[in-house]
Structure formats: structure tokens, C-alpha cells
Amino acid sequence: MRMVGLTGGIASGKSTVSSMFKHNNIPIVDADVIARDALKKGSGGYKKVVAAFGPDILQDDGHVDRLKLGRIVFSDAAKRQLLNRLLAPYISSGIFLEILKLWIKGHKVIVLDIPLLFEAKLDKWTKPIVVVWVDPETQLRRLMARDNSTEEDARNRINAQMSLNLKKSRADIVIDNTGSLQDLQERFGEVLSQVKRPLMWTEFWLSRDGALSALLGVIIGVLVVKKIF
Numbered sequence: 001m002r003m004v005g006l007t008g009g010i011a012s013g014k015s016t017v018s019s020m021f022k023h024n025n026i027p028i029v030d031a032d033v034i035a036r037d038a039l040k041k042g043s044g045g046y047k048k049v050v051a052a053f054g055p056d057i058l059q060d061d062g063h064v065d066r067l068k069l070g071r072i073v074f075s076d077a078a079k080r081q082l083l084n085r086l087l088a089p090y091i092s093s094g095i096f097l098e099i100l101k102l103w104i105k106g107h108k109v110i111v112l113d114i115p116l117l118f119e120a121k122l123d124k125w126t127k128p129i130v131v132v133w134v135d136p137e138t139q140l141r142r143l144m145a146r147d148n149s150t151e152e153d154a155r156n157r158i159n160a161q162m163s164l165n166l167k168k169s170r171a172d173i174v175i176d177n178t179g180s181l182q183d184l185q186e187r188f189g190e191v192l193s194q195v196k197r198p199l200m201w202t203e204f205w206l207s208r209d210g211a212l213s214a215l216l217g218v219i220i221g222v223l224v225v226k227k228i229f
């Protein structure tokens, strides 16, 4: 199985690219969705986070006030690290479970959409790594427009992540998303054909069919050897 890593900076366009993969029948493991589940009211992650940050981060209905928690952690590195540490086990096990489900279904190519792929050192499990890049002004403008946020909030969120240029330097494939959606669609077409190239042997053995072929090979080998001796 080929596990493509999709990452970038906040509001660089990962979700936009990820929906293009989905439209081309390539399944996505979305770490933001998994992280949201990990903070759902009553979950293990929720209990740990409320115990650490106190009931002030809750809305009247008991759900986490994400805007409030976001303001706290994106302006304080120590609190952000604490939140990351508390949620990391739930997020990694959620990602693993989603990969397992797709493996069982026999998918050959899947995309892991993980904003913190490098920060969480998950990049070693993915190949190729696709980084969606935008220039800093466009990133800030799109983030403020999408989240209807102040410049200060938007800058705090951008500065909470590894620099996008550093991520770009560690990519196998860079998608420059500074232009229009039409430009992105064209660049995506090129990336899609790279991602869908036939599997290499190592990737094949990691797929369900590859693993089953290897198992079958071993069984046949044992039977033949038993018959000979």
C-alpha cells in the first residue's frame, strides 16, 4: 500500500487538495477530523483536556469551546505542547485504525492529510510527501477570510506551526497554491498521475493483496517441502 503524506501550513489548501483526491476515488485519512473526535464530549481525550485546562474551556452545553481553546493554545507554546501531548495518543491510534480499515478493504493508494505530519514525526511512514505551499501574504489573507479572524489570531496560528518553507524543503512533491483554483486543478492533475503510478515491490508487499500473496507463497512452499522430504 502506498501511503501518501499530504501536509502544508494552516490554510495553505490541504483540504482543497484532499477533496480533489476524494473526487478521484482516492481515500483520505483526515487527521483534523480524527482530532475533532478525540475532543468530543465524554471521550478520553475530552476528559484529559478538561482536567488539565479547567472547565473555563467549555460551552454551556459541556462541549469544548474550540475557539476559546484555540485562542489559549495558539498564543502560548507551553499550553499548545500540553494539548498536543494529551491528544497525541488518541490521534495516532485514530489514524492507525483508519489506515487499517482501508488496508482491509484492499486500497492500494491512500492519502494521509495530516497538518502536523513533520511536527509529529509521522513523515517517516509516508512516501511521497506532498506539501501544499502558498506565499505568506496569501496564506494570511485566506486564513483571515475563511475563519473570519483578526490578523493577530491568524498570525498566532501560522506561527504555531513549523515554517512552510522548511516543510517545502522536506517535500517530495510541492504544490504551489498561490494562484487560482484553476491553476491548482491543473497542477493537481500532474500530481495525481505521479501518485497513481504502479506500486513498487515494497509498496505491493505492504498492501493487503501483497501480504496475502506472501502468505500463500509461504503455505505453498511449506507444503512442497513437506511433500519432497
Ligand SMILES: CC(C)(COP(=O)(O)OP(=O)(O)OC[C@H]1O[C@@H](n2cnc3c(N)ncnc32)[C@H](O)[C@@H]1O)[C@@H](O)C(=O)NCCC(=O)NCCS
Residues within 6 Å of the ligand: 009, 010, 011, 031, 032, 035, 039, 066, 067, 069, 070, 073, 080, 083, 084, 087, 091, 114, 115, 116, 117, 157, 160, 161
Ligand atoms: C486547538 C483546537 C481546539 C482549535 O480548533 P479549531 O476548530 O479552531 O481549529 P481546527 O481543529 O479546525 O484546526 C485548524 C488548523 O489548525 C492547525 N492546528 C490544529 N492544531 C494545531 C496544533 N496543535 N499546532 C499547530 N497547528 C495546529 C492545523 O493546520 C489545522 O488544520 C484544535 O485545533 C485542536 O484540538 N488541536 C489539537 C489537535 C491537533 O493537533 N490537531 C491537528 C491534527 S494533526
Ligand SMILES: Nc1ncnc2c1ncn2[C@@H]1O[C@H](COP(=O)(O)OP(=O)(O)OP(=O)(O)O)[C@@H](O)[C@H]1O
Residues within 6 Å of the ligand: 008, 009, 010, 011, 012, 013, 014, 015, 016, 017, 032, 115, 142, 143, 146, 177, 178, 179, 180, 181, 182, 184
Ligand atoms: N487556489 C485557491 N484560490 C483561492 N482560494 C483558495 C485556493 N485554495 C484554497 N482556497 C481557500 O483558502 C482557504 C484555505 O484552504 P483550505 O481550507 O483547503 O486549507 P487547509 O490547508 O486545509 O487549512 P487548515 O490547515 O486550516 O485545515 C479556504 O477558504 C479555501 O476555499
